[in-house]
Structures are given as structure tokens and as C-alpha cells.
């Protein structure tokens with residue numbers, strides 16, 4: 001899909017951003033989209049893809065160039081996620097990678113920024129974030145993975161599950177308890193390097209309903225080593241506060257990707273219903289089809305206006321947790337509803353995985369679960385009432 005799918009022009013667009021979008025679009029068309037089926041078969045993307053994305057400067061588009069990033073704004077990063085969304089990619093874990101980089105940029109020590117951000121920017125290191133455990137997902141206070149400090153660093157024990165980029169990750173931001181008696185004040189985020197770390201083991205790549213090209217894994221820590229300097233921010237016990245501060249970035253990104261998916265579903269379905277004929281007319285000439293698509297276009301426009309305002313507020317540094325939660329929950333709910341309606345208009349072809357709309361259907365469902373389940377988003381919003 002080469003045309004711009006946006007239902008209305010983006011309020012934050014500029015000519016400079018358009019030329020950046022063109023280069024991202026070309027990259028996605030050449031390096032990501034043609035390999036989607038192979039990525040699904042092997043359950044992960046190629047490491048080479050990360051290097052190529054790093055060369056083009058799109059891995060950390062909004063990280064300052066002083067740390068190896070491309071020195072752009074959140075708008076640049078949003079463009080990367082929109083273009084991946086328009087191509088239907090759900091394999092490349094650039095989102096999680098960028099999220100980890102932002103933890104380091106905003107919460108890390110100067111030494112941590114200089115050590116890790118350039119390697120994340122050029123793709124020589126791939127990042128993951130490991131919060132969820134078999135016994136604790138929504139309720140992160142219940143995590144059991146622990147880290148014990150010794151003379152040569154920390155030793156991590158425990159396990160994590162559902163970790164995106166888990167198979168390929170070289171750097172994992174692991175949520176651990178450094179003081180199990182201290183409740184949320186005993187939680188820390190550790191920067192764990194996976195190479196040459198004998199206590200670290202990647203479990204199987206999990207068999208998912210959709211997003212099959214994304215390496216979502218179990219991780220095991222049996223005395224895995226983390227250096228004394230690798231507690232994020234340099235001070236133990238800050239983990240919970242750091243998570244609360246950084247989660248809005250992740251949730252806004254999920255909203256950006258969700259709107260792109262809604263817009264793509266609309267374009268695909270208009271195209272199909274124009275071509276497909278039944279009872280002597282194109283499907284799009286039937287009143288039900290036109291009404292459903294009119295509703296979808298209206299909702300897509302509302303979502304576009306909302307996410308554009310969120311992006312503007314990210315750019316101005318005034319995005320807040322409550323609105324990021326609204327973006328995550330409302331847009332992912334809408335994405336699932338819209339894609340389901342589009343599948344209906346495709347008929348049997350909508351259930352065939354060789355059709356992009358069917359792929360979008362299986363890929364979309366988890367948007368309401370990860371990044372904080374939508375019910376948790378509503379709890380956060382409700383606290384602001």
C-alpha cells in the first residue's frame with residue numbers, strides 16, 4: 001500500500017516530515033513487507049533488519065544525536081510506527097526497542113545513556129522490556145523475580161513471560177525486586193545484557209493467535225549477572241516510579257499504531273467492496289455496506305483527530321498518563337471493532353489469511369491486552385474523575 005492512508009491531513013505534518021515519511025515508506029516496502037510470511041514462519045524478524053533500520057536512522061528517530069539517535073521529535077517516531085502499521089507489519093519490534101531507549105534517556109545515568117543508546121540506535125543491540133511474569137501481569141506488585149547484590153554485581157533469579165523481542169534481545173530492561181520486604185519501593189529496573197550471561201536463558205518462542213512474526217518469549221534467570229552500574233538511574237527502589245513515568249510513551253505509541261491499522265482497514269475494505277460484485281452490483285453500492293463504511297470513516301476521523309492531538313501534546317511535552325490510557329484503550333477497542341466489521345464485508349475472503357484484512361484481524365486482538373489491559377486503562381482514567 002503506497003498511498004497515504006490518513007483519513008484527514010495530520011495536524012502536525014510538515015514538508016520535512018513528509019520527506020522523512022517517504023524514506024520510511026520505501027524502507028518498509030523493501031525490507032519489511034516482502035518478508036512478512038517468512039518472518040511468521042520463523043517466528044522472528046532477521047537480525048539484519050535491525051542493522052538496516054539502524055543505518056537509516058529510524059530505530060531511535062526521536063533520541064538526541066548526542067546519544068547516537070537521529071535527533072528528531074516524537075513526530076518522526078510516530079511516522080515510523082504509522083508506516084509499519086500501513087504495511088500491516090506486526091513482527092518488527094521497533095516499538096518495544098524505542099520504549100526501552102526512552103527509559104534509558106529519561107531515567108538512566110549519563111554513563112548508561114552513553115553506553116547503551118548508540119548501540120540501540122544503530123541496531124547492534126536489540127532491546128526488550130521484561131515486566132510480566134507467569135504469576136503477575138496487570139498486578140506488577142506481585143512480581144517475584146529478584147536481584148541480590150554482591151561484590152561483583154547483581155544475581156537475578158526468576159522468570160518472565162510474554163516478552164516481545166525476547167528471542168533476539170541483547171539488552172533487557174528487567175523489572176525485579178531488590179528489596180522484597182519494601183513493597184513497590186523495593187522494585188528496581190535492571191539493564192541486563194544477554195550475551196555471555198550463563199545464568200540467562202531464553203525459553204520457547206510462544207505460539208500466538210496473531211503477530212506470529214514477533215518473537216514473544218519466556219525468559220529464565222538463574223543467577224543471571226547484572227553489573228553494579230546497571231540499575232536504571234543508579235539507585236535501587238526507583239523502578240515503580242520509573243514505570244509510571246514512562247508508560248504514557250508506550251501507550252501513546254499503541255494508539256498511533258492502532259489508528260494506522262483502522263485507516264488501513266478502511267482503505268482495504270473500500271477497495272474490495274468496489275471490486276466485488278453480488279446481485280448485479282458492487283458491494284459498495286449496497287446501503288448496508290455504505291452505511292458501515294460511512295460509520296467507520298467517521299470513527300477513523302475521530303480517532304485521527306484524537307491521536308493527532310495526543311501527538312501534538314507529546315511534542316509539546318504535556319501528554320499525561322490519563323490521556324495516554326484513553327488513547328490506548330479507546331483506539332484498541334475501536335481497532336478490533338472496525339477490523340471485525342471489515343472482515344464481514346470481505347465475506348469468506350476476510351477469513352483467509354492470504355488476505356491482509358484476515359491477518360489484521362488476528363494481529364489486532366492483543367492490542368486490548370498488552371501495554372496494560374484496557375480494564376487497567378479504565379482504572380487509571382477513573383482515578384482522575
Ligand SMILES: Cc1cc2nc3c(=O)[nH]c(=O)nc-3n(C[C@H](O)[C@H](O)[C@H](O)COP(=O)(O)OP(=O)(O)OC[C@H]3O[C@@H](n4cnc5c(N)ncnc54)[C@H](O)[C@@H]3O)c2cc1C
Nearest residue numbers: 129130131132136137138162163164369370371372373375
Ligand atoms: C503478544 C504479547 C506481547 C507482550 N509483550 C510484553 C512485553 O514485551 N513485556 C512485558 O512485560 N509484557 C508483555 N506482555 C504481557 C502483557 O503486558 C500482559 O499480558 C498484560 O499486562 C496482562 O497481564 P496478564 O496477561 O497477566 O493478565 P492478568 O493480569 O491475569 O489479567 C487478565 C484479565 O483480567 C482483567 N483484569 C486484571 N486486573 C484487573 C483490574 N484491576 N480490574 C478489572 N479487570 C482486571 C483484565 O480483563 C485482564 O485482561 C505481552 C503480552 C502479549 C500477549
